[in-house]
Amino acid sequence: MATGHDVHSSSGGTPARANRLAQATSPYLLQHQHNPVDWYEWGPEPIERARRENKPIFLSIGYSACHWCHVMAHEVFEDPAIADLMNQYFINIKVDREERPDLDELYMLATQLMTGSGGWPMSVWLTPELTPFYAGTYFPPVDGYGRPGFPRLTLALAEAWRTRPESMRAQAAKVVDAVKIHADEMSRAGENASVDLAAWCRAAVESSLDRFDPQYGGFGKAPKFPPHQSLMLWLTMLRNPNTAGLSAQAASSVRDMLIKTLDGMMRGGIYDHVGGGFARYSVDEFWLVPHFEKMLYDNAQLAPVYALAGTQLGRPDYIRIARQTLDFWLREMTSADGGFYSALDADSEGHEGKFYVWTPGEVREALRHPDESQLIIEHFGLSDEGNFEGRNVLAIAVPVETLAQKRGVSVQALQAQIDAILVKLRQTRAARVPPGLDDKVLTGWSGLMISALAMCGRVLKEPRYLEAAHKAMGFILMRHVEGGRRLLRASRNSKAHVDAFLEDHAYLLNAMQDLVDATSPTSLPGTMARKRALEMADVMVRDFADAAGGFFSTSRTHDELFARLKQAADNATPSANGMAIRALLRLAQASGRETYHETAMHAVRGFAPVIKKNPGYFATILQSLIEDAEFQVSRPKIGGGAVAEVAPDIDLHLPVTVSSDDAGSGAFTVDVPPTLKVAPGGSFELPVTLRIAASYHVQPHQPNDPEAFATVARLRGSLPLGAQEWSYPAPAQLDDAGHPVSGYAGDVQLLARCVVTGDVPPGQYDLRVTVLAQPCGNGRCLPPEKVTAVCLVTVG
Helix, strand or coil, X not given: CCCCEECCCCCCCCCCCCCHHHHCCCHHHHCCCCCCCCEEECCHHHHHHHHHHCCCEEEEEECCCCHHHHHHHHHHHCXXXXXXXXXXXXXXXXXXXXXXXXHHHHHHHHHHHHHCCCCCCEEEEECCCCCEEEEXXXXXXXXXXXXXXHXXXXXXXXXXXXXXXXXXXXXHHHHHHHHHHHHHHXXXXXXXXXXXXXXXXXXXXXXXXXXXXXXXXXXXXXXXCCCHHHHHHHHHHHHXXXXXXXXXXXXXXXXXXXXXXXXXXXXXXXXXXXXXXXXXXXXXXXXXXXXXXXXXXXXXHHHHHHHHHHHHHCCHHHHHHXXXXXXXXXXXXXXXXXXXXXXXXXXXXXXXXXXXXXXXXXHHHHHCCHHHHHHHXXXXXXXXXXXXXXXXXXXXXXXXXXXXXXXXXXXXXXXXXXXXXXXHHHHHHCCCCCCEEECCEEHHHHXXXXXXXXXXXXXXXXXXXXXXXXXXXXXXXXXXXXXXXXEEEEEECXXXXXXXXXXXXXXXXXXXXXXXXXXXXXXXXXXXXXXXXXXXXXXXXXXXXXXXXXECCCCCCCCCCCCCCCCCCCCCCCCHHHHHHHHHHHHHHHHCCHHHHHHHHHHHHHXXXXXXXXXXXXXXXXXXXXXXXXXXXXXXXXXXXXXXXXXXXXXCXXXXXXXXXXXXXXXXXXXXXXXXXXXXXXXXXXXXEEEECCCCEECCCCCCCCCCCCCEEEEEECCCEEEEEEECCCCEEEEECCEEEEEECCEEEEEEEEEXXXXXXXXXXXXXXXXXXXXXXXXXXXCCEEEEEEEEEEEC
């Protein structure tokens, strides 16, 4: 259960009369409910009023944990004189960017195009037609920081609108044109674009090395953000560097970047050593002083990185960080019914970071045992001068290995002692006024944390993480689904609203698949997650897909704005398109539905021109492609049973099936002729025998049960085919443990009719036959399995 106080609590004194935002569900909007500004939430009412009165709209976008949003609210929006100007000249709309990422994305792009930068609070002035003609971020109450004071800016924009409205509209039209050009560039069809995974991965590593900080890890200087998606991509590359096309030297560089960054973050002040969890970013290049807010999406991405790196690299200290991060979120940022809260503010008692920092005297008073306090002071390098406004952000100054050697004890024993002492500090800290809590639940961000818990539960063999993941998924499916079908974005106090965006569908789809991976697919939770995933994938493709490839951020049910955007690059959160691509590729592997793979690869090809320019910004898409390539690589068998080499070229354009464990269940095998001879451009038939063990049957090609996985066969290999067409037999009526079923049993004949392309030179080629089928028997069905056989084809 969370312990932070609500971010919409009064800052002190007698609050002014509440405005319309008192009816909002967003904690960020509720922070402004006592402003003298005549705020509206985004909706038809303020827009219609703006058009009726021919007034510009002032659009203010921020989020509850935003420090500078609080500053501007206190300095500007709480000032009655400034509020009078705003109310006189503008229709004022306040938006929570986390509830409405569509508005944030569109108007942030406009702001960046107009000013060359962006950030929050975002301040945008719109025509009544919702087109932006002026924009910025924070504005002070008087001229300063190289910015005009908000009152002077208000009067200037009001006068410009009164005297030159057409000029303002013309300016807005130019901005709209620029936004549309950007949107059109991302929507250009890429059917002829090639997908060169190895080249993209090599270029991504090279660009990462160019930006990498070799001393402290991460990218660039200050401020420094965790490179979440790059970290996961690097782990994926290291798992299979050949698939990623990396040389031994490149793989070594990737490993160095990964370790340097993970070490730097976990030792720095960006990590909360007392309570667990990561802050949003570091204000310096050393990972020392954080910008103290804690976001769900940061911690949901970093916990599995540390867990996977810990197991993959043999680093128990990474696993410790993963566990502490998840334990923090479950302890302090989870509702009693399993929903995950969105954020903790940076401020408490009006001061940034006050909740988190310490003096040596406070540590001594909290611990009282001199040996304990001295250990903490030495380990974290606490001083009377401090490292942040006269106090200390805890960051490791002397490694535990050095302290253990100095004290003549094991590292494990000393770390356990330090952790026990830090629990005492956490208990002392709990008595302080906590930072504000944003207790809304967001579908997409919850999906990230469900994935984190499922992955960590599986990798670390921790049942309570899996239990929390299932409980959270149940919360979303119960509270955020309307009428059994319509997915919603956000809720607070059991009130859900706003149609879900692409991000919500894509993140939740991957979460469902991570739950299936961590749970037996034939168990009730696994079956339900699989069924829901297939339904949601179909909805996502129907409502968000662009015919040119990729997915729009908004569906056809969302507000119709002046541009519909489609972003593929990662940001602080994974690219929604990247996650949609990954979800569809994974579903194709698990279900055998080729259309999912085709849709995903159509999206990749659509983005290929922009990926090629700078692949490092598309880590989620690259990760998805590497994972997909790994699934395609198998240990095929030649007709007689000998093991053949897998063809080195991996065609990412073709559909792919799921791989079972190498041994599989033994429920079925595949036989093909060991050799064939065919003329260039000629046609041929390839008989395929599916031999099913006596105690099993497999689902047919067109099963009656919508939850069953269809038997699917396909051809790959080095032989270029102009066409392939498969014939499947009708299913037999069978008995399984006393229940009538429909399926295939015994020896089943499939037939492939193929045409070889006319320009194939004479020679020998391999033709790989892969059959995906779901075996069943004794009243239960096993996970789908893939079996591959190879026929050697001579052309000439």
